[in-house]
Amino acid sequence: MSELAMQVGQSAAPEAVLFWILAPLTLIAALGMLLVKKAVHSAILMAFVMVALAVFYIAQGAPFLGIVQIVVYTGAVMMLFLFILMLVGVDSSDSLTESIRGLRPIAITAAVGFGGLMVSLLGRATLGRGAVGVEAANADGNVEAIAQLLFSTFVWPFEAVSALLITAALGAMVLAHHHRIQERPTQRQLSIDRFRKDSLGAAAGLPAPGVFARHNAVDVPALLPDGSPASASINASLKARGDLQNSSIFELGTVDTSASEEK
Amino acid sequence: MDVANYLYLSALLFTIGAVGVIVRRNAIVVFMCIELMLNAANLSFVTFSRINGDLNGQVIAFFTMVVAACEVVVGLAIIVMIYRSRRSASVDDASLLSR
Numbered sequence: 001m002s003e004l005a006m007q008v009g010q011s012a013a014p015e016a017v018l019f020w021i022l023a024p025l026t027l028i029a030a031l032g033m034l035l036v037k038k039a040v041h042s043a044i045l046m047a048f049v050m051v052a053l054a055v056f057y058i059a060q061g062a063p064f065l066g067i068v069q070i071v072v073y074t075g076a077v078m079m080l081f082l083f084i085l086m087l088v089g090v091d092s093s094d095s096l097t098e099s100i101r102g103l104r105p106i107a108i109t110a111a112v113g114f115g116g117l118m119v120s121l122l123g124r125a126t127l128g129r130g131a132v133g134v135e136a137a138n139a140d141g142n143v144e145a146i147a148q149l150l151f152s153t154f155v156w157p158f159e160a161v162s163a164l165l166i167t168a169a170l171g172a173m174v175l176a177h178h179h180r181i182q183e184r185p186t187q188r189q190l191s192i193d194r195f196r197k198d199s200l201g202a203a204a205g206l207p208a209p210g211v212f213a214r215h216n217a218v219d220v221p222a223l224l225p226d227g228s229p230a231s232a233s234i235n236a237s238l239k240a241r242g243d244l245q246n247s248s249i250f251e252l253g254t255v256d257t258s259a260s261e262e263k
Numbered sequence: 264m265d266v267a268n269y270l271y272l273s274a275l276l277f278t279i280g281a282v283g284v285i286v287r288r289n290a291i292v293v294f295m296c297i298e299l300m301l302n303a304a305n306l307s308f309v310t311f312s313r314i315n316g317d318l319n320g321q322v323i324a325f326f327t328m329v330v331a332a333c334e335v336v337v338g339l340a341i342i343v344m345i346y347r348s349r350r351s352a353s354v355d356d357a358s359l360l361s362r
Binding site: 015016019023026027030033034039042043046049050056057060061062064066071072076077078080084085087088103104107108110111114115118119123124125131132133134137138142145146150153154161164165167168169171172175176178180187210226234235244259 | 264266267268269270271272274275277278279280281282283285286288289290292294295296298299302305306309310312313314315316317319321322324326328329330331332333334335336337339340341342343344346347351352357362
């Protein structure tokens with residue numbers, strides 16, 4: 001096996017080895033993004049795809065873009081995604097059931113068709129010459145060459161993009177700005193409300209989880225005097241995540257209570 | 264190795280991203296799939312830049328990245344706003360016009 005690896009390493013160009021190792025992994029990660037249930041796992045796989053693409057950029061003579069890809073995508077954009085995911089999506093259900101009937105087969109058929117078309121198109125298209133390579137264009141350094149282009153040919157698009165960035169930042173601030181309609185309730189008001197409710201059940205605070213059920217973990221509901229689990233004792237986000245234990249497995253009848261003497 | 268292999272990879276990544284946009288229901292995952300499609304296009308730009316031997320493709324890919332960053336910022340703000348009013352990040356729940 002290692003001999004084979006040595007042969008491949010010596011006979012093929014290093015770039016080919018890099019490509020044939022990293023490209024399948026990238027495709028698997030991208031497919032996994034579609035198939036995993038939790039959005040957080042999708043985000044992690046996405047970050048892997050981004051880093052792999054950065055490696056491909058660097059391998060293709062675009063070191064500036066590769067570094068920017070890592071800084072912008074795996075740094076800023078993925079951080080923003082995870083931040084919003086924690087804010088929004090952790091207790092939101094990411095159901096994989098299809099809501100429009102027949103959508104999934106149609107999507108897969110269309111994807112196979114589109115992908116097959118693209119791949120066969122690329123396979124048939126020829127340029128009549130090999131790749132030129134960017135070594136000549138990068139002779140003075142990739143960053144210098146890109147700067148030369150950016151501030152001469154592309155100076156107007158560059159200015160327009162800077163305006164776009166400012167507009168997007170302002171737009172995000174305006175969209176995310178939250179205007180409070182009512183005045184914020186004070187602690188005094190909250191306390192009065194608790195005691196004036198129909199039931200005084202929550203006036204002294206909600207019951208603590210677990211501690212009445214021979215088990216003191218937060219994922220086990222407390223037991224009411226009649227033996228039924230008290231759902232108010234469980235944190236709402238634990239409940240939404242489905243990380244709950246059934247308190248019945250800690251009942252006296254099911255737990256082994258026989259005492260044995262320890263020596 | 265043939266440089267066109269990068270183009271095949273880019274086409275496949277783009278296709279996977281497109282399927283994700285159609286199939287997934289969580290708005291944030293849909294958004295990540297859009298990012299995947301943009302990145303696949305970027306990979307093509309960089310590859311074409313190498314095939315043609317000038318850096319215009321790399322500059323265009325750079326612009327794509329900036330526009331994608333703007334898009335993420337505004338799009339996530341919209342998702343947060345929808346979540347605030349509807350308590351859900353599913354794209355199926357934001358269907359006021361269908362009722």
